[in-house]
Each structure stands twice: as C-alpha cells, then as structure tokens.
Amino acid sequence: MALTGCSTGTGEVAGDKAVATGAGRTIRAHEVMQLTETHDKTGMTLLEGPTFGENGGLFVVDATAPAGEPKVMRVDVEKGTSRPVHTDDRGAYTSAQFSPHDGRLYLTDYAHGEVVSLAPDGSDPRTFFSGEVVGARMHPDDIAFDERGDLYVSDSRGLSEGDAHGRVVRIERDGEKATVLADKLAATNGISFDADYRGLWISELTRNRISYLRLDEMGGAASHHTAVRVDGGIARTDSIAVDADGNLYQALHGRPAMAVYDRHGERLATVEVPARTEGLESATNVAITPGGTTAYVTVSGPSGGYVYTFDALAEGIRQSNGG
Template sequence: MKHRILAAVAATGLVLTVGGAGSAAAAPAGRDVTAKKLLKVSDVHPQTGMTLLEGPVFTEDGSLLVVDVTAPAGQPKVIRIDTATRKASPFFTDQAGAYTSAQVSPHDGRIYLTDFVSGAIVSIAADGTDPQTFFTGDVDGSAMKPDDLAFDEQGNLYISDTTGHDDPGGQDRGRVVRIDRDGQSATVVAGGLPAPNGISFDEDFGGLWVSQYTANRIDYIGLAEDGTTVTSQHPAMYVNAGRAQVDSNAVDAAGNVYQMFHNQARVMVFSPEGDHLATVEAPVPDDGKYSATNLAIRPGKKDAYLTVSGPSGGFVYRFEALAQGIRQSNGG
C-alpha cells in the first residue's frame, strides 16, 4: 500500500514498485460496470520507481484535481485535469510533501492536503498558491499518519490516522481524528482501529464510513451533534478482496458507498444497508500490478473519475455512477 511505499521512500529513497495484481480474484455478485480510460496523467518517476495518483476532487471552476503521492521535489504534486479536453497540467508543488488526499473546505474554499510523511495538514489557495501549514504536531501525545480527509458541513476536518498499518504484530493503533476548522483543537473521535484509510460522511452527515485497511472491512461510526462524540460504532460491510486491501471510499447522493482498493483495479459499490450493488472494473495494461485507490463523482452529475496507478504510470478512468455526486463524493 502507499503507506509502506512512503515509509520506504522516506527512509531510504530506494527505487520501489507497487505490489499486488490488478487482475485478482473473480468479481463478486452485483452488476458489472466497465470504466473507460480518460487520460494518462503521470509517468513512473525514476527517483521513486513509481507514481501513485490519489485524492481526486472537483473545484468550484469544474476542474478535477489529483495528487501524485510519490512525486519528487519540484515535480507536480497536485495536478489539474480538464476532463473535457483530457489535458493535465501542473497545479502545485513543493520540496518535501507526500500528499495522499485533497479536499476543498466548505468553510474557506481552500484546498487541504494530508502529508503522510510529516503528519501535517497543508492548505493552498484555490488557484494553487499560498501554501500554509494548517496543523502539525502530536494528537493526544502521538504523531499522526494522516491518509484521507473528510469535511463536515461547518468545515471541521475528519482525518483517517492510519498509524499501525505496517505493524507486523497486528496491533490496532489507528484513529479517526477531528480537527476544528480553525486548526486550534484536535480530538481523537475513535481509536484502536485497524489502520483506517478511507473516510467519508454518509449522505446526511450523521456518521462516517471508515475503510479499515488491515481488516478489509468498512465500519460505520455514528456521531452526536457535537461531532466529537461517537453514538454507535460497528463493522458495516466485510469485503472479500483476496490479496487486495481496502483503500479510499466515497459516497453518492443515494448514500451508496464506493470502495476502492490497493492491489486491484476495481471499485465495489454497496448500498447503505450493506448490499453489494455493483463492481466497477478498470481495464489496465497487461504489464504488472495496478491499484484503483480513489474516485470523485462530479457534483450534480453521475460521471465518476477513478485514479488508477501501476507500472505504466498514473491514469484517470471514467464511468457512470449509480447516483449523482455530492460533497462526500469527492474522494478525500
């Protein structure tokens, strides 16, 4: 997964490859959907031996942004895509960030990025300028490994802290962390989790869908009105994924949950009641190993855009979602 990859990159700088096969076990029940390649966005970077697209998000002007997690210093780390012309262009870069997700705040309109290596949350202006460190430091005495990000309606941030993802002892040390919209207060909403990765609010902001990377399941965490108190918490969907593991998730206007994967170029779609509704397959080159890690559904439309990465580079694929996109459809 990107977590192990980034840890190795940070520690050694060695050339690395993505693990897991894009053509793993046969698709489970549910109707089949085939995604079509929209464009190639990035090549494998010689410095890191890979490229990894993540965090697709639509901005107010209709642009689609994606992050390239392993982009070297000075090369595009946030990329702007014009889905009509199928053109990609640099949007933001810096010297040290390893960004795993992107989201637009409903509070201030800035774009927020999670830096997996440093543990910081960085924001940039809507035009890709003015980088600022929004939050850094320990939360309840422990550093974060921030992976994905979701905003509530007031602009407070909910982060999947995937600490423990690489623990061979299997200790559940991951957390869901809430940071208030001013960056002044950080609260552990839920702890003792098996490396949470994907995180999305449900369609009415009553709770969170959290994908647990080392358990291959999606949990539902109900929240009180204050947003800091858990009212219920339980495993909601168990995912049969073979050698693959759950990655990011997203939610459409009907409340359906879209689950993406590390080590599989596919998406599984579940109803909020847990029924498996569809499997989206992304046909990939027959040259090795691919992952489909995240997606965004255009707000008010059904066109969905999926990030896929592997030995031939980073790609965006398109398919028709089961329902229209909403804020929770921007895959943090």
C-alpha cells in the same frame, strides 16, 4: 505508505452497458488520460484524492512525486489535458479536499503527519495542523469535511507494524483543537460522511472491513460498529466515496477496481478497468461530478498513473468528491 473485492454474483458487460446477472454487476471503466509515469527517484507513481474545484477542474495528487515534479495537478477532463498546480521538497500527499469554510484546498501529508492548505491556484501554502494528537503524531491519509468546515481525518497509524493503532481524528476548522473520535483501528484509510451527515464510513486497510461511526449532535462519537467485511483477496480497502443515494464506492489497493455497496451492506456492483490493461495495480479513489453521474477514478501501477471514467449509480455530492 497507505496509499475490494469479489462479487457474490457474476456480471457481464454488453458494449458499454453494465448488465446485472446476480447479486452485483460489472461496470467497465474507460481511460480518460495518462497523467504520470513512474518516477525515477521514487520508483513508482500513485495518484490519489480526485476532487472537483468550483470551476469544474479535477484536482489530483501524486503521493510519490519527488521534489520538483507536480504533486498536485489540475485535469481538464473534457480536453484530456493537465497542468501542475503545486510542488515542494517534502510533502507526500495522499488526499485532497476543498473546504466548505474557506474554499482552500486541503492536503494530507502522510509522511510528516501534517495537514496543509493551498489557495485554489496552488499559491499561498500554509501548514493547517501539525504535531501530536493525544501523545502520538498522526499519519493522516484521507479527509472528510462536515458542513461547517471541521475536518475528520483517517489517521493510518500502525500500517507498517500491522497493529490496530489507527484512529479517526476531528480537527476544528481553525486548526486549534484535535480530538480522537475512534482508536484501535487497523490502518484507517478511507473516510466519508454518509449522505445525511449523520455518521462516517471508515475503511481499515489491513483488515479489509468498512466500519460505521455514528456521530452525535456535537460531532462526537455516539457509536461504532463493523458494517461491511470486504472479500478483497490480494487487494485491500483504500478510500471511500458516497453518492446521493447513500451508496459506498470502496476503492481497492492491489486491484484496479472499486466495490460498490448500498448503505445496508449489499454488494451492488464492481467497477473494473478492462482486463486487457497491463501494469495497473490499484484504484485509489473516485470523484463523481457534482449533480451528475460521471465518475472519475484514479488508477496507478508500474505503467503509470491514469484517470478512468465510468457511470456512477447515483449523482455526485460533496461526499463523492475525493477525500
């Protein structure tokens, strides 16, 4: 299941403040709360897709939760409490996003190649999109919405084979038409619009690189190039978020950390869970408070699923709100 790297400079942390000592700095994340434990039926837990609802609740999915256990949760980050929002007997949800078109919560079901939606309270589940796209069923991982509510989905095909069959798929907001914008990608994972909605940042999990897909006025692909090569070591590039200054927050699968770059590819910082923390292996995604700089990152491993917090480099916008 699709569920970065090393700084060119070194960083030190004095108290709770990040100190720049080279090409990048280290930002220390702090634990907010534990949300899940390893599930007996699946042997793991993997939190994903943190996204803020209109009333301020932080919605999180557990991609490996079995039937009957919460697959979507709402977290009160101020009180450090959570409550279940949705479960079912089949979905393996790897992302969550609220649509600017209808206000519903959209989830990618990686295992079944579907996109489903829920009312904000978890009721009224609907299948938004299912079936093949240009002759192949998707493995949808993350979602980005444009301003009118069309979906841009990272299709992580080829992950198990290690081949470059991944795609970026655009689905119109009524769910009726799907178009492939880019293909021959290596297990497409993270996807986020840039700050101006001019293009998409895309991470390729099995090649540890971030690509940039510039869009034309109709939402189609105008150009595509490799933008950042991530030195991840044992970690791989997972989800991506973008703040108001256009900075990229690249989550790392295989390391509880995030690499932060500016839009020109310069490494600005590394967000780290404290080194003394045991049993946490991946930081999958982040949501930055809309209009604020408090960020919440989902972190998972054998010790369970957690939410950590840190101070982002700039304010949160829709593009830094899960996906």
